[in-house]
Amino acid sequence: MGMDVLGISPVSEQGRRFHNTVWWWRPLWQYCEEIAPDLIPADNSGHSNNGWGLDASGALALANRLLEAVASGETQKYEERYRAHLEALPLEPCKICDGTGHRAEPPNTGPGPLSCNACGGIGKRKNFATDYPFVVDNVREFTAFLRDCGGFNIY
Numbered sequence: 547m548g549m550d551v552l553g554i555s556p557v558s559e560q561g562r563r564f565h566n567t568v569w570w571w572r573p574l575w576q577y578c579e580e581i582a583p584d585l586i587p588a589d590n591s592g593h594s595n596n597g598w599g600l601d602a603s604g605a606l607a608l609a610n611r612l613l614e615a616v617a618s619g620e621t622q623k624y625e626e627r628y629r630a631h632l633e634a635l636p637l638e639p640c641k642i643c644d645g646t647g648h649r650a651e652p653p654n655t656g657p658g659p660l661s662c663n664a665c666g667g668i669g670k671r672k673n674f675a676t677d678y679p680f681v682v683d684n685v686r687e688f689t690a691f692l693r694d695c696g697g698f699n700i701y
């Protein structure tokens with residue numbers, strides 16, 4: 547599953563489409579919401595694929611906000627805080643083997659005779675939130691799209 551952000555009136559190839567998987571999109575959009583609450587209303591539906599978006603002036607204003615944040619180093623600091631937060635999250639019991647480290651014969655799940663290939667036999671896995679990465683480069687790519695998209699809709 548992924549998110550396609552489509553330019554309404556693109557002025558370059560870069561402004562036509564921005565794509566992130568849902569795992570990359572959620573933290574990116576959350577960051578946009580945090581730094582631009584004046585541009586993105588709290589009741590926006592940017593985490594859905596329902597076509598929510600900003601018009602040309604809104605997209606440009608968001609691009610400029612992100613550019614400033616990247617240039618000032620704020621985005622880098624956010625990335626570091628975000629990563630530290632993820633690394634501090636507790637491990638979760640493995641769902642494939644019910645946390646036992648030994649699983650049933652595939653395609654069945656649950657405890658069984660086999661060493662669990664999902665968790666390496668440990669019985670625990672990384673917290674699910676670690677599947678949602680955030681890096682400055684992804685913000686830069688989105689900013690390049692925003693500058694040239696002429697407004698956008700999120701699908």
Ligand SMILES: [Zn+2]
Pocket residue numbers: 640641642643644645646647648649662663664665666667668669670
């Ligand atoms: Zn397991």
